[in-house]
Amino acid sequence: MVKKGIMGGTFDPIHLGHLVTAEEVRDYFQLEEVVFVPSARPPHKVGQTITDSEHRYLMAVMATITNPFFQVSRVEMERPGPSYAVDTVRFFREKWGQEIEIYFITGADAFAQIRAWNNPDQLFELSTFVAASRPGYKLVGWEGKYRSRVKTIEVSALAISSSEIRRRVRNKESIKYLVSESVENYINKNGLYAGD
Numbered sequence: 001m002v003k004k005g006i007m008g009g010t011f012d013p014i015h016l017g018h019l020v021t022a023e024e025v026r027d028y029f030q031l032e033e034v035v036f037v038p039s040a041r042p043p044h045k046v047g048q049t050i051t052d053s054e055h056r057y058l059m060a061v062m063a064t065i066t067n068p069f070f071q072v073s074r075v076e077m078e079r080p081g082p083s084y085a086v087d088t089v090r091f092f093r094e095k096w097g098q099e100i101e102i103y104f105i106t107g108a109d110a111f112a113q114i115r116a117w118n119n120p121d122q123l124f125e126l127s128t129f130v131a132a133s134r135p136g137y138k139l140v141g142w143e144g145k146y147r148s149r150v151k152t153i154e155v156s157a158l159a160i161s162s163s164e165i166r167r168r169v170r171n172k173e174s175i176k177y178l179v180s181e182s183v184e185n186y187i188n189k190n191g192l193y194a195g196d
Helices: 016-029 053-064 085-096 120-126 162-170 181-190
Strands: 003-009 034-038 070-072 101-107 128-133 150-154
Touching: 003 016, 003 085, 016 034, 016 053, 016 101, 016 128, 016 150, 034 053, 053 070, 053 181, 085 101, 085 120
Parallel strands: 003 034, 003 101, 034 070, 101 128, 128 150
Antiparallel strands: none
């Protein structure tokens, strides 16, 4: 069976931890491709300042362009309303067909909040979850009928965080080797995060 991955996220900005995670999951689970989907209006970040989705989309394109197995989708930017993962997975299920096995890639910390997501039951019916964690992080307390639809993987690069990158830019500290060179240049050129 052909397997494809979806990696949703705010990507504010996309960093090497995201890229390493997607590549390790792609390689380990033998996915044909991984589609990055920047969240246009993340419902869990209402009231927070988020960089314009066009900037986040362009940074994702620049960061992934050298990997032939990576794509970036505008689906959540083009859809009105809150960016719910279940709507995105439904979109790709319809686009790819029933014969494709969908792996939805997320961080283990985000996955731990899955019960608060919009329509988690349908998400599990439509896809297999890959909860990526940093070494030493244990995904506990997840029990239920969908346990067989959850895979876990440890990724050492997950110690990098977007919030730490924004903090470093604001404090005029180096972000080299935390993001791709093209994303670093884009952040500098557009003055992103300097005034956060």
